[in-house]
Amino acid sequence: MVEKPTVRSFRPGDELGILALYRAVFNVDVSYQDWQWVYQQMPEEPAIIVVAENNEGIIGHYAVQPRPFWLHGKPCLAGLAVGTMVHPSARNLTTLIEMAHLAYDICRQRGLLFLYAFPNDAAWKVRQVVLGWQALPQLTExxxxxxxxxxxxxxxxxxxxxxxxxxxxxxxxxxxxxxxxxxxxxxxxxxxxxxxxxxxxxxxxxxxxxxxxxxxxxxxxxxxxxxxxxxxxxxxxxxxxxxxxxxxxxxxxxxxxxxxxxxxxxxxxxxxxxxxxxxxxxxxxxxxxRKTNFGYFNLSSQNDAILASNNSWNIQMGDSDVY
Known part of the structure; x- marks a missing residue:
């Protein structure tokens, strides 16, 4: 019998389960070296990683890369949301919401002011409707x-x-x-x-x-x-x-x-x-x-006006996790 998943912060040793989840969800083989670079080796601090786990292993993953940013003249720490996934056999909104909320709480504790992301079409609808993300105009190459x-x-x-x-x-x-x-x-x-x-x-x-x-x-x-x-x-x-x-x-x-x-x-x-x-x-x-979805999630009760203004943003390919 499959147990109800437990949502928790990343622990050393979760790596193999996360790499297996990448294969199950995206049909890609992520090497341990790649995983370390993306999630553990950023100069600011390691990524915030939340997983969902049941008796069959890790079935969910939600991560945020801390990124140094300028926000209206002041240096701050923001976060790039990456690696959001739930195993096909265990997909449900409850697990996704629990992982996201725990990740956001940890982000706030670490001093991140806002998150941004470049989701695909299906994930973008869920982020907006279920998690409260705000859409900005698509980025066009x-x-x-x-x-x-x-x-x-x-x-x-x-x-x-x-x-x-x-x-x-x-x-x-x-x-x-x-x-x-x-x-x-x-x-x-x-x-x-x-x-x-x-x-x-x-x-x-x-x-x-x-x-x-x-x-x-x-x-x-x-x-x-x-x-x-x-x-x-x-x-x-x-x-x-x-x-x-x-x-x-x-x-x-x-x-x-x-x-x-x-x-x-x-x-x-x-x-x-x-x-x-x-x-x-x-x-x-x-x-x-090509057009790319783009939006943000405000982790604080401030800065709504500047974050919501598409004329305030100066985003480059280097700010993404793809190029």
Whole structure:
């Protein structure tokens, strides 16, 4: 007889049951190395993980990655909701709700102010109706053919495909006061190293304007094949919005780098608060690509107005768990 599941916080030793649940729900084999990177190795703190367990093992999972953010000029800790799943043989709303509520309580205890997520269509309806998440406009990829600019690559651009850990303390990121005015991921050297150079399954290129100890701007690039077409993603971008010339040089350099890898089309996310936003139309890109659901859950009784304003957000592909 199958027992009623118990909902509890993660305990060491749950990993094998969680990996088995990934296979049962999503039909994917997540390696232990991948699991550690996603859930245990973030520089801020490990993920908040809640599981549901019965006498047959772990049958439910709800997790939140703590992420450093800017919220209207103040640094804070937010959370990216990831890995929400319930075993097909045990699916019911009660288990999902109990896991979510316990996870939210732990998030509040750890000082997280809000959560955000990019759910698929089916999960998004449940999050909104059952868990009280708020929808924001879908994120639409800017995309288009790779058009080579006439200007040459800026000789001041450095390109990094690997980044030794000992270099991290010397990083001095560009001033991002513009990002601080809204809601955006707060980039720190340890976070950048974890997100882009410790990822066991993806390779990125870091393009730097200036030097590591005095960056004027940077871009992280990724290449992959979609439906037989080689794409170049601009996954992460940070150039102060007032530095239009720097931003233009960096975009030219990114396109030149893509061309050397036989990239055919380019894509990215860019919202109006980003210095990349106004450059894209002249570069041949338009907001006509894939759409991604996006929304938030406010963990406090404050900040409702700014969280609800889609004009406040500056989200990039680097803020997701996919790109």
């Amino acid at each position: 800017w995309e288009g053919p790779l058009l080579l600019p006439d200007s040459q690559m800026d000789t001041k651009i450095q390109i990094w495909t690997d980044f030794p850990l000992e270099f991290v303390p010397s990083l001095s990121l560009p001033n991002d006061e513009e990002n601080q005015k809204g809601i955006s991921g707060r980039r720190t050297p340890p976070w950048l190293h974890w997100r882009f150079f410790q990822n066991p399954d993806a390779e990125y290129k870091l393009l730097v304007v200036g030097s590591l100890d005095k960056m004027q701007g940077y871009a992280f690039l990724k290449e992959y094949v979609r439906s037989g077409v080689r794409y170049g993603h601009i996954v992460d971008w940070q150039v102060p919005i007032a530095q239009a010339s720097t931003a233009k040089h960096l975009l030219v350099s990114a396109f030149k780098e893509f061309a050397q890898s036989q990239v055919e089309r380019v894509s990215c996310w860019a919202l109006p608060l980003s210095s990349l936003f106004n450059l894209l139309p002249d570069a041949g890109l338009s907001p006509t690509g």
